[in-house]
Amino acid sequence: MEATTFLPPQLLERIGGLDLIARAVVQGFVAGTHRSPHRGPGEEFSRHRPYQQGDDVRHIDWRLFGRTDRFYVREYREQSNLRGFLVVDSSLSMAYAEPGGIPKLRYAAYVAAALAHLMLRAGDAVGLATFGGESRLLVPARTRHGHLHEVLVPLERMRAQGSGGAAEALDRVGETLRRRGRVILISDLLEEDGGESLLRAVGRLRARGDEVMVLRVLTPTEAGERPLGPGQFFDPEHPDRVIPAMPGADAGYRERVEEYYRALARRLIEQEAEYVALSTAQPVELALVAWLRLRRA
Amino acid sequence: MLEFPRPGFLLAGALAALVPLLLHLIVRRPPERAPLPTLRFLRPDPRTAIRLRRRPADLWLLLPRMLLPLLLGAAFAEPLWRPQRAGTGEVVLLDRSAAMQTAWQPAVAEAARLLLGAEGEPRGTLVLFDSAALLIPRPSLTPAFFDSLAAEETGSAAPDYAAALRAIPAAVAELGDADSVRVHLLSSLRWEGWRTGLAQLRRATWPGALHLTEPRFATNGMTEAAGPAERRRAWVIAMPGEGRFVEAALGATGWSVERLAPGSAPAEDTGAFLVLAPVGAALAETLAARAEQGATVVYAARLPPATQPGFPWDPARGGAADVGGGAVYFGSELVLEGAEGHFAGAPAPGALLLAAREDGRPAAAARRQGRGCIVFLAVPLEAGTLPLSAGYPSAVDHLARGCASGQPGLHRVGNTGGLPLDAGALSLLRGEERPPMVDARSVSGPVAAVPLAQWLLLAALGVALLEMLLVYARRSAP
Numbered sequence: 001m002e003a004t005t006f007l008p009p010q011l012l013e014r015i016g017g018l019d020l021i022a023r024a025v026v027q028g029f030v031a032g033t034h035r036s037p038h039r040g041p042g043e044e045f046s047r048h049r050p051y052q053q054g055d056d057v058r059h060i061d062w063r064l065f066g067r068t069d070r071f072y073v074r075e076y077r078e079q080s081n082l083r084g085f086l087v088v089d090s091s092l093s094m095a096y097a098e099p100g101g102i103p104k105l106r107y108a109a110y111v112a113a114a115l116a117h118l119m120l121r122a123g124d125a126v127g128l129a130t131f132g133g134e135s136r137l138l139v140p141a142r143t144r145h146g147h148l149h150e151v152l153v154p155l156e157r158m159r160a161q162g163s164g165g166a167a168e169a170l171d172r173v174g175e176t177l178r179r180r181g182r183v184i185l186i187s188d189l190l191e192e193d194g195g196e197s198l199l200r201a202v203g204r205l206r207a208r209g210d211e212v213m214v215l216r217v218l219t220p221t222e223a224g225e226r227p228l229g230p231g232q233f234f235d236p237e238h239p240d241r242v243i244p245a246m247p248g249a250d251a252g253y254r255e256r257v258e259e260y261y262r263a264l265a266r267r268l269i270e271q272e273a274e275y276v277a278l279s280t281a282q283p284v285e286l287a288l289v290a291w292l293r294l295r296r297a
Numbered sequence: 298m299l300e301f302p303r304p305g306f307l308l309a310g311a312l313a314a315l316v317p318l319l320l321h322l323i324v325r326r327p328p329e330r331a332p333l334p335t336l337r338f339l340r341p342d343p344r345t346a347i348r349l350r351r352r353p354a355d356l357w358l359l360l361p362r363m364l365l366p367l368l369l370g371a372a373f374a375e376p377l378w379r380p381q382r383a384g385t386g387e388v389v390l391l392d393r394s395a396a397m398q399t400a401w402q403p404a405v406a407e408a409a410r411l412l413l414g415a416e417g418e419p420r421g422t423l424v425l426f427d428s429a430a431l432l433i434p435r436p437s438l439t440p441a442f443f444d445s446l447a448a449e450e451t452g453s454a455a456p457d458y459a460a461a462l463r464a465i466p467a468a469v470a471e472l473g474d475a476d477s478v479r480v481h482l483l484s485s486l487r488w489e490g491w492r493t494g495l496a497q498l499r500r501a502t503w504p505g506a507l508h509l510t511e512p513r514f515a516t517n518g519m520t521e522a523a524g525p526a527e528r529r530r531a532w533v534i535a536m537p538g539e540g541r542f543v544e545a546a547l548g549a550t551g552w553s554v555e556r557l558a559p560g561s562a563p564a565e566d567t568g569a570f571l572v573l574a575p576v577g578a579a580l581a582e583t584l585a586a587r588a589e590q591g592a593t594v595v596y597a598a599r600l601p602p603a604t605q606p607g608f609p610w611d612p613a614r615g616g617a618a619d620v621g622g623g624a625v626y627f628g629s630e631l632v633l634e635g636a637e638g639h640f641a642g643a644p645a646p647g648a649l650l651l652a653a654r655e656d657g658r659p660a661a662a663a664r665r666q667g668r669g670c671i672v673f674l675a676v677p678l679e680a681g682t683l684p685l686s687a688g689y690p691s692a693v694d695h696l697a698r699g700c701a702s703g704q705p706g707l708h709r710v711g712n713t714g715g716l717p718l719d720a721g722a723l724s725l726l727r728g729e730e731r732p733p734m735v736d737a738r739s740v741s742g743p744v745a746a747v748p749l750a751q752w753l754l755l756a757a758l759g760v761a762l763l764e765m766l767l768v769y770a771r772r773s774a775p
Contacts, residue, residue, distance in 0.1 A: 058342075093334035096332060096333070096334050104497065116479060188334060190334050190335065190337075190407065201443060221333075222333070222334060222335045228331075228333070229329075231329040231330065231331045232330045232331070233330075233331055233332070233333040233336055233339060234330065234331075234332055234333070234336065235332070235333070235334060235336040235337075236332045236334055237334070240332070241300070241336060242344045243336065243341045244337060244342060245339040245340065245342045246342045247333075247339060247340055249342065250339060250340050250342065252340070253338055253340070255340040257335055257338050
């Protein structure tokens with residue numbers, strides 16, 4: 001699956017609202033990943049069993065009948081009732097966008113919308129939580145018809161504010177998930193304490209048996225992949241912190257950023273959490289690839 | 298014509314004008330305030346990016362900023378604007394005193410040469426002086442005037458150089474179209490007048506440069522009579538081993554030289570006798586008689602055994618003898634270096650000064666004796682490195698010519714007490730390359746140069762005000 005076949009994030013905005021964007025992303029993703037014929041998206045083939053009276057004739061495998069002269073029906077995996085939560089970072093740092101790019105928060109919204117769409121198609125219950133100014137459980141995890149819209153609306157209205165960490169939101173989500181669930185954190189992981197509280201919260205979720213996937217969202221500029229000119233830089237979440245710097249001339253900047261995220265990723269993996277590094281310059285579908293890999297695991 | 302007496306300031310102003318140009322080319326990138334969530338990974342770097350533009354910014358503001366140092370540099374260079382002039386004007390001070398009897402016509406001819414142009418038009422002014430100075434109006438200076446002047450007799454009064462020199466400002470005032478003045482003094486050298494006249498001249502302010510050319514001695518070639526060249530005869534009276542330099546010098550300058558022992562009788566001739574050794578009374582009388590007949594007798598640091606009336610040197614006057622070295626000036630064109638020693642005394646009243654030391658002491662004097670001449674040289678003629686000077690043969694020849702003609706009647710000079718010549722006269726005698734600059738404040742002649750410095754400063758002030766207004770306008774702009 002080539003990332004170049006997917007729409008770049010900057011063009012997604014032209015599609016329309018998040019609903020359309022999510023559908024477009026998912027359809028494109030599914031079209032690229034669908035291999036074996038199955039009854040519908042989200043249902044996976046499980047096994048063949050002999051036809052019994054009362055079975056739906058639409059499930060008869062006619063190819064197998066052609067080979068065996070016997071009627072067999074396909075059995076599919078039962079619809080999953082896994083409850084999942086999308087936890088989206090809406091702190092002020094997520095409002096950052098590099099010149100010509102989209103804000104991290106918007107990118108996170110694309111990813112969350114696409115994942116919500118995909119998860120609901122797979123039969124998972126999806127909820128939405130955000131953190132930034134305060135940790136909020138915006139949408140409970142459900143699977144009912146029309147629930148996607150309930151998820152997309154707050155995603156569309158999300159605004160960056162505050163500087164709160166992910167730990168509290170993860171803990172609240174964990175309390176909400178009475179049984180094993182799936183938590184997908186979408187954040188730039190720029191935690192005040194270097195991610196310690198985040199790691200502990202992930203540990204608590206893992207201890208409960210929840211699946212955790214961390215999608216790190218960063219712009220190429222923040223990652224050091226595109227040089228920045230000199231200036232007086234300040235932290236959006238702490239505007240009083242201002243330093244004059246020339247990032248383009250700072251040879252160790254990129255290494256320091258990568259080292260931070262490598263250490264974080266290492267510790268997340270140690271806790272058997274999934275870690276995916278995303279860039280706002282990359283197609284959203286890459287996040288779906290990671291989700292698919294997790295679901296098949 | 299524009300002059301810059303201090304051109305270094307022009308260069309300084311030009312270099313200073315490059316500074317604002319450079320500053321207008323530099324772009325100092327203002328530190329932009331920008332958010333960056335990954336601030337924690339940045340290292341502070343206070344450097345500010347600087348780059349150069351291809352074209353200077355804000356040309357209207359740059360213009361006065363470059364013009365200001367240029368104007369200031371030009372102002373400090375003290376520019377002077379001189380209207381175009383006709384160049385240097387000539388002023389001739391012609392001595393018509395009794396001292397010029399023997400040199401009058403050549404002097405008048407020289408004055409005519411200096412003051413008349415190719416077509417007889419006047420190009421200078423003339424001051425005739427003896428005991429008083431007379432300024433001849435410039436329009437009167439015609440070839441006919443000089444012809445009639447040459448036919449006139451000289452006066453009987455003594456020359457007053459002070460009067461002649463004080464007449465220079467008035468003479469310069471006649472030179473309306475000249476921006477510098479050259480003064481020629483045509484006279485035989487006398488004691489009095491030099492110091493007084495030059496002192497007053499120095500207190501004046503002149504428009505441009507004043508060149509005082511050297512005085513023309515009466516014997517400085519002006520009175521050379523035209524005629525068939527014939528080999529003159531000279532005798533050198535010297536002890537054995539002496540006189541070889543003098544003999545060689547005379548021989549090199551066209552003399553037929555014979556040597557005489559001090560006790561020998563001189564020939565019946567009216568050539569030149571150069572006495573380098575002590576002579577007896579009899580020889581001295583003989584030499585005096587030869588002078589009466591037209592010979593020139595030169596005593597080189599040797600006095601005759603007995604006082605002779607009319608001898609040009611009085612050992613009892615003036616300074617004492619010394620053994621110091623130095624130069625001897627036979628006018629400005631003939632200088633001998635390396636003299637050693639100086640005889641005591643000074644020229645006798647009425648004597649003609651032929652040479653002087655660099656400190657002003659007379660070094661040679663002459664006096665007519667009958668149809669001939671007695672010359673006394675107060676400096677040994679063969680001592681030190683004097684004979685090695687390039688002008689030695691000319692000096693010896695000059696001495697051997699003595700009074701140069703047989704006209705009697707030298708004017709008697711006053712008693713100056715043996716005081717040396719002042720610095721101005723000395724510089725003239727030395728023929729220094731830079732004639733003394735004289736300030737002649739009272740001259741109301743040609744218009745002086747117009748100083749432009751104050752106008753340039755005024756312009757610089759205006760440019761500075763303009764620059765301030767432009768800066769204020771830009772800062773006030775929304």
